[in-house]
Amino acid sequence: MDVELIEIREFLASHPPFDQLTDEALDRLPRELTIRYLRRGTPFPPRDAECACLYIVRKGAIELRNPGDELVAKFGEGDVYSSACLPHDPARNLSGSTVEDSLFYLLPCDRLQALRDADKNFNDYFTQSISTRLRRAREILQDAPRAGGNLMTVEISALTGRSPVTAPPTTTIQEAAQLMTRERVSALLITEERLLVGIITDRDLRSRCLAQGVDYTQPVSEIMTRHLHKVTPDTPAFEALISMTRYNIHHLPVVGSGGVLGIVSTTDLIRYQSANAIYSVGSVRKCQSVSELVQVSAELPELQVQLIAAGASAYQLGQAISAVTDAITRRLLELAEAQFGPAPVAYAWVAGGSQGRREQTVHTDQDNALILADEYQAAEHEAYFSQLAQFVTDGLNACGYINCPGGIMASNPQWRQPWRVWRKYFDDWIMRVDRKSAMLATNFFDMRAIHGDDMLHARLHAEVLHQARDNKIFLAYMATNALTTRPPLGFFRNFVLISDGDHANSFDLKLRGILPVINLARIYALSAGIPEINTVERLKAAADAHSLSREGADNLEDAFEFIGTLRARHQAQQIKAGEKPDNYVTPDELSTLERNHLKDAFAAISALQTAMAQRYQTGRFY
């Protein structure tokens, strides 16, 4: 066969799943087809069908409805209806009609089976569950572009070259310094019976020994750091770097099952271009003024572009951007304390929203609050904390974290309160049980301590978690709020199909794809008393605690990561084009494959929303 039926061959070759077929199979395929034309309003699948067939829409459109007559899907050119050939397809009980005059290519089910038997990739399209497809989609998307080193995937074990230089805790400070000089290392691991007990660095020798006038004949255990951040050899280099940025440390011991394996330093990571970016933006600690911080934060959009180009996932990007924002926030607080003097009572500066969850991208508002120790006396201390909060929130605003439209900021006196008042706030929200309190509470369940006395926040968080878990009606209101935004049904031509026939030219990936997962994860976490804040970590913990099935957790995580990565990539493109990054994606920006994957992601989210609605009977609360 030469160019016969080339029009049909080309059409098939450009639509999934036929685009998976080999050239030879595609050459033969047109001859296997028959063509039918159904006028608008004809029942679909047609009642006079002579055999069970797969239908490819060549022109026109069909709508499929469930037995309750709700619109479930709308198919246009290039879409494939295969339910008649798939005995276990849940879509088999859908029926519908053509909504335009339509031309179809029909492939008999037995011919389809022959193609599936002959081609594994093609077969996968029909056999893979939504879970498998989502998992693959996420892998493909996150695997796609990769420039510079692959910091995202390389494991720490690949970077720890030499065996570690160690010494026992009884070594004197001088001996330790001599050993470090001889071995040309900047950090020394202190081990006892092969167990890692501490670390000292060049900086420690300077600041904890010389500067403090400690006698260098003392044992190193006097000045070593005891509370160690460690990594395992299989930790991705990227995560190690984020930990270093987060805790402001330059060395991380690598500990495997057999003991200490080595040490990894920022220098080891800096060879990767993307690490360099994080590190340079992460160097906010050196900034001496708000204007310097503004300059550094101006590099954040470029950081997002670089991380995406290096193949970062949404999770990794969120960790990186949030780590930098945390650092900026801390630096602002340090600058404020330098200007206004030390705080008169202990405080915890907490961040909520995407920063709290460590899911930030460059385009975000600030959400924050101050939890003050109960010694706080408004008459004496109000002025200090008001100044401090104003300084920091203004500074954040100048750095591009625009003021929260809902006013959830520490500069707002309502959200700058002693511990006991916060406790009462949560009491009210949780016990008063109405939708508005539940909505307000939502903002504060994602709070994370950024600076100051962590315990102030930790104690509050632990108590309210306990309280929320035991209040089923409160959870039901939370669930009701969480379910108000449903993901789209899918795509129809260049439109997003919202619900019963509504079309939109573009859609908000955050509102319709990301927030629904965040909201679901928060409720799973609250209902099981899980302290995690990050959505992916909440989902994993929820599956461990059986508050969500493992499959459900995996599906939501994959959907969340897929949508989040698409969004981060969309924003990176806008930044590169000199536009302001946003969350609005138009269907033309997406490949056919991406659309199919998004549709799977929507379906996974929707299924778990439905399950939650049933669990909490949310219908009662509208």
Added chain:
Amino acid sequence: MLERLFSLDYRRRRLAAKTAPGPLRDYLEVPFVSRQADSRRVQCIALDLETTGLDPKADAIISFGWVAVSGSQINLASAQHRLVHQQQAIPEASAVIHQITDDAAAEGESLAAVMADLLPLLAGKVLIAHHARIELGFLNSACELLYGGRFLIPTIDTQRVSQQWFERRNQVYRPGELRLGTLRNRYNLPRYRAHDALIDALAAAELFLAQLAERDGAHPLPLRDFLLRA
């Protein structure tokens, strides 16, 4: 005029009797489909010819394209595209239209070989073509040339079907509105980029399915409603 009084099938038998044994005679010996038959069930062949000109007496067939239509569906397995070997050079004007060069045509088969394959397929079936006068005229010339006899077939001319549709509704139409592409657009059929005999035969076949679907499904649709009056 007198011919109208006789059924098409009567004329077929008369012709068969006058035709010498051979492919044409074999073809003519198979009875035509009844004019009362349900159009949604008849077997048809949609055919398109590319020719060197418009005059069946002077011009030649360059290529054949055909595809079988069975009831209300098209079977692509039956699709064929056949090039005919040319004695004379293809005039430049038609080469431009069909994109068939002399080299390609020189590789074609003899007209006799193609006709010997096509006639058995047409036996007992209905011909579908857009502006069928060309196809009928050239098939007839080919039969006279090869077998010394005339050709006859019940025919659905998709152009004529649409023309009648306009006329029945007293709708004014411009000649351009009866072109294949324009009519297909009216029925929401896809736009084909390539133009060869097979694609055009397929285009006419799809147009016929659309014309068929347009008629009320509750009533029987006798074939005579669609047939070209010869």
